[in-house]
Amino acid sequence: xxxxxxxxxxxxxxxxxxxxxxxxxKVIKSAIDAGxxxxxxxxxxxxxxxxxxxxHWMLDLTAPxxxxxxxxxxxxxxxxxxxxxxxxxxxxxxxxxNNHLTREDLVAQFVxxxxxxxxxxxxxLLLRAEIDGILCSGRTKSDKQTYALLHEWVPKxxxxxxxxxxxxxxxxxxxxxxxxxxxxxxxxxxLTVKEATQALEMVKPxxxxxxxxxxxxxxxxxxxxxxxxxxxxxxxxAFDEFIISYKDRTASxxxxxxxxxxxxxxxxxxxxxxxxxxxxxxxxxxxKDTVLLETTFFNPxxxxxxxxxxxxxxxxxxxxxxxxxx
Numbered sequence: 001x002x003x004x005x006x007x008x009x010x011x012x013x014x015x016x017x018x019x020x021x022x023x024x025x026k027v028i029k030s031a032i033d034a035g036x037x038x039x040x041x042x043x044x045x046x047x048x049x050x051x052x053x054x055x056h057w058m059l060d061l062t063a064p065x066x067x068x069x070x071x072x073x074x075x076x077x078x079x080x081x082x083x084x085x086x087x088x089x090x091x092x093x094x095x096x097x098n099n100h101l102t103r104e105d106l107v108a109q110f111v112x113x114x115x116x117x118x119x120x121x122x123x124x125l126l127l128r129a130e131i132d133g134i135l136c137s138g139r140t141k142s143d144k145q146t147y148a149l150l151h152e153w154v155p156k157x158x159x160x161x162x163x164x165x166x167x168x169x170x171x172x173x174x175x176x177x178x179x180x181x182x183x184x185x186x187x188x189x190x191l192t193v194k195e196a197t198q199a200l201e202m203v204k205p206x207x208x209x210x211x212x213x214x215x216x217x218x219x220x221x222x223x224x225x226x227x228x229x230x231x232x233x234x235x236x237x238a239f240d241e242f243i244i245s246y247k248d249r250t251a252s253x254x255x256x257x258x259x260x261x262x263x264x265x266x267x268x269x270x271x272x273x274x275x276x277x278x279x280x281x282x283x284x285x286x287x288k289d290t291v292l293l294e295t296t297f298f299n300p301x302x303x304x305x306x307x308x309x310x311x312x313x314x315x316x317x318x319x320x321x322x323x324x325x326x
Contacts, residue, residue, distance in 0.1 A: 002172035003048040003058065005244055006039050009145060011237035011270065012049060017319045018236060025320050029140065035153050039137040039145070041130045044190040045069060055136065056156045061165040063131040065190050070124065077121050079128075087115055087125045088134055092149065100138030100146040163202070166191075170199035174207055177245050179217035187247035215248070233312035234273045235282055243278065244268050253278045257298045272297070274309065284316070291322040 001019075006012035010025075016037070017023040031037045038055050042048040045066040050058060074080075090109050094101060107122045115125070126147070129135035138148030160168070173185050186196045200218070207218045236242055243249055243261065252273070253261055261281055262268050272280040272295065280297035293313050301309060310326055317324045 001176040001241065002054065002169060003042050003050045004241055005239045006047045006049045007239055008237070009039070012039075012047075012239070014237045014316060014319060015240050016049065018234060018240075018315065023319065032137070033139040035139070035148075038154060040135075041066065041127050043188065045127070045131070052154045055150070055154055056133070057158075057160045057165045058169065059131065059133055060159075061162065061169060062190055063133070065192070066131045069190070070127070074124065077119060077124060079121060079124055083115060084125070084128050084132075086113065088129055088132065090115075091129050091134055091147075095135075095147065095149045095152075098148065098152050100141060100148045102141065102144050102146050106147060163198075166195060166199035167202040170196070171203045171206065173245075174200075174203065174218050175220050177241065178207070178219040179210065180246060181215050181217055181248070184246040184248065188245045228275070231308065232273075232275050233309050235313050235316050236271050236273060238270045239268045240271065242273060243271060252276060260296075260298060272309065279309075282313075286320065286322065287325075289323060290325045291317055291320060292325045295326075 004012060004015050006015070013025060013028045013032075016028050017025065020027075028037070032039070036052050038050050038052055039047060040050065040055065040059075042050060042058060043062055043066075045062075087110060090113055091106060094106060094109050103122075103126065106126065107117050110117050110122065110125060115121075117125070126135060133150055135147050136150040136153055138146035138153060140146065169189060169191075170185065173188060174180055177184070177188070182193075182196060182200055185191075185200065186193055189196060189199075191199065204218075206221060208221050210217050210219065234242075243253060249258070249262075257278070260269075261271055261278055269281045270283065271278045272282055279299070279301065280295055282296070283294040285292040285294075293310065295306075295310065297306070300306075313324055313326075
């Protein structure tokens, strides 16, 4: 898939687990702690999970656009290149030798050095270090996320030129998110329309197009849909790729229900998907031995259908190793 959006660490781990049969939270966490999966700022920009194999070429491709996006905010926060150079030196010294530290540890180092961290400045200092290829996520320490030096934690083994990277990103997106439009790819990738168009042109031979309601959708040329013996139901996490990775979401989420799944300030809620359609949202409360499930359906599904839908929550309960309480 290239990258999976990952604001909420626990829920975004389920975004990976939901796509890997029989996966558990421990399996995903172990991959993160081994440096196989990295959590960093990519694409639009926001937090994403990305594989260690892909982080370097993807970061090289998207970082210039991210710098342009945050430039105005840097100016408002009075963050300049001298400050970024100073904070980068602190980060490199503090983390050298695979010394993984928490956000709080690094922010304390900034404060000691006289760098202001209020008004979200600390977040921008760390983000800049990520897109400059200095910083990335490290192993978990006492259930807290940590940072590591990218070149130590994930050494670069191969480089690609920009054209190769553009083609790879487009191929990943359209193969894993199809059917999708060019506008969807522009939104998801954070690339300019010009670069996204170039990327699509390079991979078109691997895809076929369908025009629906005046929009051109691209699908893998080997894409098939098997016949379903029963309903397909998924409980997907907040900010899941199924909903967030498209500019136009009306194919799966009708406009009259959009505000129920996506708030006015851009919060994407956990969704219930039935046969490709978003039919409701869900909340979970994790207790000692159980996970409490609360569902809100856009339209009443009927008692029998609701019971069947709720049974499909079992994979998430298995993922976190808890029993379900509805």
